[in-house]
Amino acid sequence: MRQIILSTFIWIAFGITALAQVTFNITSVPANTPDGAVLYAAGNFNGWEEGSSDYAFTAAADGTYTLTFEPDPGTLTFKFTRGSWATVEGNADGGFLPNRTLEYGGGQLEVDLEIVSWEGDSPGSSTAADNVTVVAEDFYMPQLDRNRRIWVYLPPDYTTSTTDYPVLYMHDGQNLFDAATAAFGEWEVDESLNALFENGDDGVIVVGIDNGGAARLDEYSPWVNPSYGGGEGEAYVDFIVETLKPHIDENYRTLPGRAHTGIMGSSMGGLISLYAAIEHQDIFSKAGIFSASFWFAEACYDHVGDRGKQEDMRIYMIAGAQEGSNGQQVADMMAMKQELLAAGFEESEIVAVGHPDGTHAEWYWKREFPAAYEWLFGNLTTGVSEDARDFMKGVEVFPNPGGDTVYIELPEEKPGLQCRVFTAEGKLVRLIQPDGQRMSLTGLPPATYLIGFYLKSGHSLGMKRLMVQK
Incomplete structure (x- = not known):
């Protein structure tokens, strides 16, 4: 009797295992899919092998593809390829498609899916500049x-x-x-x-x-x-x-x-x-x-x-x-x-x-x-960078530490020069057009700041460090 019970348990367990399977049905593929292309599933269930023969789809005469496999229950993460990551599926615009996910709780599961494009096959919607x-x-x-x-x-x-x-x-x-x-x-x-x-x-x-x-x-x-x-x-x-x-x-x-x-x-x-x-x-x-x-x-x-x-x-x-x-x-x-x-x-x-x-x-x-x-x-691009460095060498901000008012000494006139005051963390807190050599910092709490000097065009010349004390 014990042997019969054990045999029955083995057959029941085998039956449960056999029922633990997922079937992917790909019902449509892009029109430009090469004739005779072999499709593959790659995911966390096969170590992300993009062209594993164990996860190759079977093609049908009606243009559909089927793959049945036996993953462990859990979240399945995957993509479809034609055998390599260079031929991975894409989104509706031929762009990058995030990983697909499927919650699998065990047993038999059949899912119908579509491949809408192969990555890189853009339908003419590119926004990249000519350069x-x-x-x-x-x-x-x-x-x-x-x-x-x-x-x-x-x-x-x-x-x-x-x-x-x-x-x-x-x-x-x-x-x-x-x-x-x-x-x-x-x-x-x-x-x-x-x-x-x-x-x-x-x-x-x-x-x-x-x-x-x-x-x-x-x-x-x-x-x-x-x-x-x-x-x-x-x-x-x-x-x-x-x-x-x-x-x-x-x-x-x-x-x-x-x-x-x-x-x-x-x-x-x-x-x-x-x-x-x-x-x-x-x-x-x-x-x-x-x-x-x-x-x-x-x-x-x-x-x-x-x-x-x-x-x-x-x-x-x-x-x-x-x-x-x-x-x-x-x-x-x-x-x-x-x-x-x-x-x-x-x-x-x-x-x-x-x-x-x-x-x-x-x-x-x-x-x-x-x-x-x-x-x-800033100061590291070509063209005016050397001039900018020379300019900043002659810039003086005083007194430093300062209070509500500080003064700026410039080595030469810069029409339209603008000063931007940043916190030490880089947060912009004030835009200032210097009044001659005088710059008002009224309202700024005591802290260490960075004063950036910018041309009218927006090009950065450099920064000076300033400590404000009240």
């Missing part, structure tokens, strides 16, 4: 044995000048220039820089590096998060430093030195940007850190302390009070600022701004990009 091009769709990353699309923005006068330009490296290239490839809206980096150029800015080259989709979390952190991945960030940064930067410097008119090289990103891109800047202070002198995911790896704070200050830097951080619970993103940013100060960086090298309306979204980063760019690259 944005793709360096390569499949630029090889030897440190990771992967390929990636690389974008480049060139200043409007690049083809008609002989000027060498600073370079800013940015992550999540899909979201920087083109709405057709951006999942949640673009940063409009090209539009912002073109507008600044029209107002007197001398220009910068921007290199955009597409994220790796499912590999994004792994590549954007050198430290492993047990729940989310990571661990490939060092290799990813080595790719930028050892492979991509030399290629850009060789093929474009750049100012290759650290004084003219920056790195910028948001969210996980902010985390990897700070890591890159601190780890390679010999390469980067400036970093834009937007809504950084410092929570992903607490070791990022120790890394700053361990490496310490080796070179002068400019670090511009922003975070929104609407990010995280109870403004946690802003608190994390301010904790990082304190870590940077403890590591030897000066107040004047760090901007850390919290915005009450800031959310974890492209619209926020788009809005804040111009200010970050101007602060990071």
Whole structure:
């Protein structure tokens, strides 16, 4: 009897296991799908292998595709490909499509799905400016044995000048220039820089590096998060430093030195940007850190302390009070600022701004990009930069510490000169048109401030530090 009961239990268990399966039915694919293409599912149920034969769909004569597999219950995260991340599915505009998710509680589940486009197949809705091009769709990353699309923005006068330009490296290239490839809206980096150029800015080259989709979390952190991945960030940064930067410097008119090289990103891109800047202070002198995911790896704070200050830097951080619970993103940013100060960086090298309306979204980063760019690259662009440095050497602000009134001594007249007063954290608190040499600071509470000097065109000449006492 015991043997019969045991056998019955085995058959029941087998039956339950056999019923634990998910079937994906792809009911339609884009019209430009190649004849005979094999479709695959890649997700957290197969280690994100983009072309695994065990997860290949079976094509039917009516143009539909079917895949049945047996995942563990839980949240399934996945995408469809034609065998590689270079042929991954896209959104309705041919742009980046976030991971699909499906809550699977066990048993048999059948789901009908559609593939609306293949990423990169835009229906003509590109918003990229004419001075944005793709360096390569499949630029090889030897440190990771992967390929990636690389974008480049060139200043409007690049083809008609002989000027060498600073370079800013940015992550999540899909979201920087083109709405057709951006999942949640673009940063409009090209539009912002073109507008600044029209107002007197001398220009910068921007290199955009597409994220790796499912590999994004792994590549954007050198430290492993047990729940989310990571661990490939060092290799990813080595790719930028050892492979991509030399290629850009060789093929474009750049100012290759650290004084003219920056790195910028948001969210996980902010985390990897700070890591890159601190780890390679010999390469980067400036970093834009937007809504950084410092929570992903607490070791990022120790890394700053361990490496310490080796070179002068400019670090511009922003975070929104609407990010995280109870403004946690802003608190994390301010904790990082304190870590940077403890590591030897000066107040004047760090901007850390919290915005009450800031959310974890492209619209926020788009809005804040111009200010970050101007602060990071102020006095470092070509053309008038040397004149600006000479001008600022002769600027005196006194008394310092000061009270309600201070005086400015200029080495020469600058018609339309405007002064902008910032807190030490980089928050703009006052615009002032100097009355001769006199500048009123009435109403400003005692604190340390930065006074920025700007031409009528909006071009930054530089900053002076001022302590206000009452």
